Amino acid sequence: MNESGFEEVLQTFLEEIKREDKMTEKQRRILEASIKLFAEKGFHASSTSEIAKEAGVAEGTIFRHYKSKKDILIAVVAPAITKIAVPYILKDVRKILADNNDRSFADVLARLYKNRLELIAANEKHFRILLQEAFFHEELRQALLYTVATEMKQLASQFVLQRIDAGELRPLPPEVIFRVIFSLILGLVTFKYTVGQEEYRMLDEDEQVALTMDILMNGIARRPEHE
Amino acid sequence: MNESGFEEVLQTFLEEIKREDKMTEKQRRILEASIKLFAEKGFHASSTSEIAKEAGVAEGTIFRHYKSKKDILIAVVAPAITKIAVPYILKDVRKILADNNDRSFADVLARLYKNRLELIAANEKHFRILLQEAFFHEELRQALLYTVATEMKQLASQFVLQRIDAGELRPLPPEVIFRVIFSLILGLVTFKYTVGQEEYRMLDEDEQVALTMDILMNGIARRPEHE
DNA sequence: GTCTATAACTCGATAGAC
DNA sequence: GTCTATCGAGTTATAGAC
Numbered sequence: 001m002n003e004s005g006f007e008e009v010l011q012t013f014l015e016e017i018k019r020e021d022k023m024t025e026k027q028r029r030i031l032e033a034s035i036k037l038f039a040e041k042g043f044h045a046s047s048t049s050e051i052a053k054e055a056g057v058a059e060g061t062i063f064r065h066y067k068s069k070k071d072i073l074i075a076v077v078a079p080a081i082t083k084i085a086v087p088y089i090l091k092d093v094r095k096i097l098a099d100n101n102d103r104s105f106a107d108v109l110a111r112l113y114k115n116r117l118e119l120i121a122a123n124e125k126h127f128r129i130l131l132q133e134a135f136f137h138e139e140l141r142q143a144l145l146y147t148v149a150t151e152m153k154q155l156a157s158q159f160v161l162q163r164i165d166a167g168e169l170r171p172l173p174p175e176v177i178f179r180v181i182f183s184l185i186l187g188l189v190t191f192k193y194t195v196g197q198e199e200y201r202m203l204d205e206d207e208q209v210a211l212t213m214d215i216l217m218n219g220i221a222r223r224p225e226h227e
Numbered sequence: 228m229n230e231s232g233f234e235e236v237l238q239t240f241l242e243e244i245k246r247e248d249k250m251t252e253k254q255r256r257i258l259e260a261s262i263k264l265f266a267e268k269g270f271h272a273s274s275t276s277e278i279a280k281e282a283g284v285a286e287g288t289i290f291r292h293y294k295s296k297k298d299i300l301i302a303v304v305a306p307a308i309t310k311i312a313v314p315y316i317l318k319d320v321r322k323i324l325a326d327n328n329d330r331s332f333a334d335v336l337a338r339l340y341k342n343r344l345e346l347i348a349a350n351e352k353h354f355r356i357l358l359q360e361a362f363f364h365e366e367l368r369q370a371l372l373y374t375v376a377t378e379m380k381q382l383a384s385q386f387v388l389q390r391i392d393a394g395e396l397r398p399l400p401p402e403v404i405f406r407v408i409f410s411l412i413l414g415l416v417t418f419k420y421t422v423g424q425e426e427y428r429m430l431d432e433d434e435q436v437a438l439t440m441d442i443l444m445n446g447i448a449r450r451p452e453h454e
Numbered sequence: 455g456t457c458t459a460t461a462a463c464t465c466g467a468t469a470g471a472c
Numbered sequence: 473g474t475c476t477a478t479c480g481a482g483t484t485a486t487a488g489a490c
Contacts, residue, residue, distance in 0.1 A: 027267075044271075048462060058479040063463060123415065135359055141421075148479070149422055170449050172362065176438045177447055179418055180411065187410020194368070197375055211403045219446035220404055221332075222397050277486060289456075290490055457489080462482070472475085 010035065027065050029055040035074050035080055043073055043131045043136070070137075074124070077133075078143045085130065086140050086147045092119065093152060097159050105163050106213050109181065113209045116185050124193075153178055184212050237262065240311050254292050258284040261299050263309050269356045270363070271298055300360075305370040312357065313374045318381060319346065324386050332390050333440050336408065340436045343412050344419070351420075380405050411439050 021032075033055035037046040048069055052059040066072045092115050098107045101187045120127055157174040164171050188208060203211070241259055244250065250258070260282035275296055279286040293299045296446040316449045319342050347354055384401040391398050401437045415435060430438070 003393060007326055024441060026401070026478075047460080049460085052480095059462090059479065060464075061478055064477070067463095069462065121444065125381075132362060135362070167449055169447050170445075172438065173443065176430070176435070176442070179414055179435075180442050180447070183410045183414020183417075184407065186417065187406055187413055191406055194372055203403070208403070208406075211399065212407060215399065215403070215407050215446065216442075217446045217448040218397075219442065219444045220396050220399060221444040222394055274486075278487085285455080285490065286488090290488085294489090296488065455490105456476105458487100459489100460487080461485085463485105465481100466479105467481105468477105470473075470475105470477095472473100 002086045003066065005028065009084050009088050010039075010080075011019055013080065026055070026057045026061055030057060030062055030065060030072075036077055038073070038133070039071065039126055039129060043069075043077075043133055047172050056131070073133075074139045078139055081130075081140060082147050085126075086144070087149075089119070089148055089151050090151060093155060097155055097182075106167050106217050108159075110209055113212070114184055114187065114206070117188065117205065117209075120189055152182075184216060188212065236311055237266075240307070253282070253284045253288055255300075257289055257292060258303050261303050264298070265304055265360070266353055267358060270296075270304075270360055273383075279357050301363060301366040304360075305366055308357075308370045309374050310366060313371070313378075316346070316375055317378060317382075320382060324382055332395050333444050335386075336443070337436055338438050339440060340412055340415065340439070341433070344415065344432060344436075347416055380407075383408065410442065411443060415439065 019051060030051065033051050034046075036053055037054060038045075048062055051072075055062075062072070066075060093112065096108065096112050100111065126164050130140075130144070134144055153175065156178045160169065160174045160177050161226055163169045164174070170175070192205075241255075244255060244258070255280065260278050261273075264278055264281060267273075275289055276286050278299075279289055282289075289299070293302060320339065323335065323339050323342060327338065357367075357371070361371050380402065383405045387396065387401045387404050390396045391401070395405070419432075
């Protein structure tokens with residue numbers, strides 16, 4: 001899974017634009033260069049002169065098409081997020097949830113967790129920048145949240161409800177279950193990329209995921225044995 | 228709890244410095260102004276001229292004491308984090324873990340969660356900036372992590388081990404339990420401040436905490452009834 | 455309080471398409 | 473000729489630096 005990296009998806013996106021839009025050649029190159037530079041170094045660290053140079057156009061040309069630098073961001077990067085980043089982020093989730101109806105909930109989730117960790121490891125730099133920019137710019141935050149969060153929640157809730165109906169899970173509010181599942185992956189990622197080095201290596205990643213799944217399914221409370 | 232806000236703790240810190248340190252009056256004022264401005268608007272948004280103005284010194288004076296703006300950040304703000312922010316963040320945690328030895332684990336945790344949500348709600352702006360700057364500057368990230376994370380983990384692990392020994396919790400690796408507990412509060416906070424408005428209000432905060440505790444203690448798996 | 459660099463942004467000149 | 477996309481030197485502001 002994740003055979004196609006971010007760059008390839010981006011390429012497809014750019015070809016689509018070329019085909020369908022009535023942009024000039026230069027305008028397309030500005031757009032392309034902006035996405036590239038913003039994704040590489042972030043919005044703030046990319047100057048308009050760099051964008052111009054990368055796109056092979058004069059700096060003035062940029063402002064003929066976009067009235068400010070922020071305009072490039074919201075007019076160009078926000079759609080790119082919803083059209084590139086979001087499908088890319090969700091692609092595997094759909095596949096994993098759809099293809100594994102016969103597996104146990106814990107098993108599906110373990111796959112999902114490992115896949116998320118792989119996805120982030122493979123695109124660490126892009127995630128950093130996306131996170132950083134989302135922190136700064138309300139427009140991008142919304143582009144991300146109202147697509148990724150909403151859709152992921154929907155996918156997960158549906159899956160959870162199925163499993164509740166099947167008697168595999170306790171009948172808890174699905175949005176709470178989703179939040180807990182999401183929290184645990186968020187925590188795994190956070191620990192991996194912050195405290196990371198020292199203690200994270202004490203247990204390997206698979207063990208961390210397995211133990212987390214165990215706690216998610218069974219809780220941490222000791223309970224009286226059955227017999 | 229949390230009677231004393233961030234500003235008061237800062238004040239105490241500044242008075243201490245005045246008393247004990249052999250800094251010049253101007254140097255102290257630069258430090259004071261830097262912390263104030265960085266905490267208010269963040270590092271990037273605060274210019275050296277603003278700092279100079281706020282401190283009532285010439286801009287040149289700043290560069291006599293610190294060779295660059297980033298120097299101010301790591302030489303002045305990093306210590307301030309470990310001396311102000313960290314004790315402030317940990318204060319209530321200590322109290323809650325120490326004062327509640329007779330209560331159930333779930334009960335203590337629920338108190339802790341509610342307290343953390345209160346702490347963040349009361350200092351939302353400062354947390355935002357701290358998070359943002361930690362994201363950018365390795366030095367601050369370390370100042371935070373290697374004090375907050377380490378100490379909090381130690382406090383929590385100790386508490387968890389007690390409860391494992393007492394037979395209240397399953398004998399799982401305490402660092403994993405800590406990570407899960409931490410993840411869940413991180414998730415609660417993240418949801419509150421992002422997707423927040425819509426669905427978070429469907430269940431009130433106390434209910435969210437209670438359900439999260441329930442899942443943490445008992446898991447989400449349906450199990451055969453005892454009888 | 456001056457200096458230098460660099461950021462975002464402007465605008466008159468230009469040149470090829472029709 | 474005119475129109476429109478383009479160029480790029482120049483403007484203004486503000487940063488950090490000393």
